[in-house]
Amino acid sequence: MIMQSDQTDPATRECALELEAHPYRIQQIRRIVSAQLRYWRLDPLIDAAASGISELLANVHRHAKPDKQCAVKLTMAPDRLTVAVADHDVRLPYLQPTEPTATTGRGLAMVEAMSDSWGTDLLPDEGGKVVWFVLRRPVPVPKRVPLKAAAMPVEQAASPERVAVAASVA
Numbered sequence: 079m080i081m082q083s084d085q086t087d088p089a090t091r092e093c094a095l096e097l098e099a100h101p102y103r104i105q106q107i108r109r110i111v112s113a114q115l116r117y118w119r120l121d122p123l124i125d126a127a128a129s130g131i132s133e134l135l136a137n138v139h140r141h142a143k144p145d146k147q148c149a150v151k152l153t154m155a156p157d158r159l160t161v162a163v164a165d166h167d168v169r170l171p172y173l174q175p176t177e178p179t180a181t182t183g184r185g186l187a188m189v190e191a192m193s194d195s196w197g198t199d200l201l202p203d204e205g206g207k208v209v210w211f212v213l214r215r216p217v218p219v220p221k222r223v224p225l226k227a228a229a230m231p232v233e234q235a236a237s238p239e240r241v242a243v244a245a246s247v248a
Contacts (some may be wrong), residue, residue, distance in 0.1 A: 091154045092207065097136035099146045099165070108132055108151060113159075118154050122216045126192045127152075127161055133185035134160050134163040137209070142167040154215075158194070162210035170207055191221045 093114045097103050107129045115124045131150060138148045148165040173186050189196050192213035199209050 090156070091151045097148060097149045097150070099135045099142065099148050101136075101139060104132055104135045104139070107135060111150070111152065113150060115159075120154065120159060121131065122157055123213050126213055127159065130189050130193060130213075131161055131163070132190050132207050134161075134211075137171060137185055138163060138165045138167075141169070141171070143169075157215055159171045159215060160210055161213070163209050164201065164206060164208040166198060166206040167203050168207060170200070171209060 095107065095110060097107065108131060111129055111131050112124045115121065115127060135148070135150075139146060142148070142165040145166055148163055151160075151162045151164070153160040153162070171186055173190065175185070176184055186196075189211050191199075194214045196209070196211035198207055198209050
């Protein structure tokens with residue numbers, strides 16, 4: 079199930095999904111998350127968000143008990159995107175040292191490395207936990223206004239260097 083809601087703050091938006099964390103569903107959720115971020119015009123965050131969500135859902139699939147039911151929530155605020163996965167297991171994940179040749183156990187380290195922050199929270203009444211990470215929203219780059227030939231002295235406006243610079247800016 080996908081739910082979207084706009085909060086009281088018009089700049090904050092949410093998208094939530096409920097699912098059972100099975101390997102075949104993880105790829106579907108990656109596509110849904112990617113599409114939602116494109117819709118919100120957060121294309122620069124797609125790779126990090128999709129990778130992080132894959133790791134968190136893989137952890138639910140691998141470790142969560144008593145079931146694999148979980149919820150994914152994306153929250154877009156003016157300065158950040160928060161990605162959260164909630165499940166019914168009350169055991170909190172933690173970073174653990176891994177051997178260089180280990181084939182598993184690096185998921186949270188990867189989430190930590192690619193996000194601005196991450197953490198865990200227990201849900202009330204032993205309802206499970208939430209594992210989340212935050213990605214800073216990219217700062218829009220102001221568009222450059224091309225120099226107008228009329229504002230330059232005539233000898234500069236006609237020079238090939240100025241024409242090339244003006245053409246590359248436009």
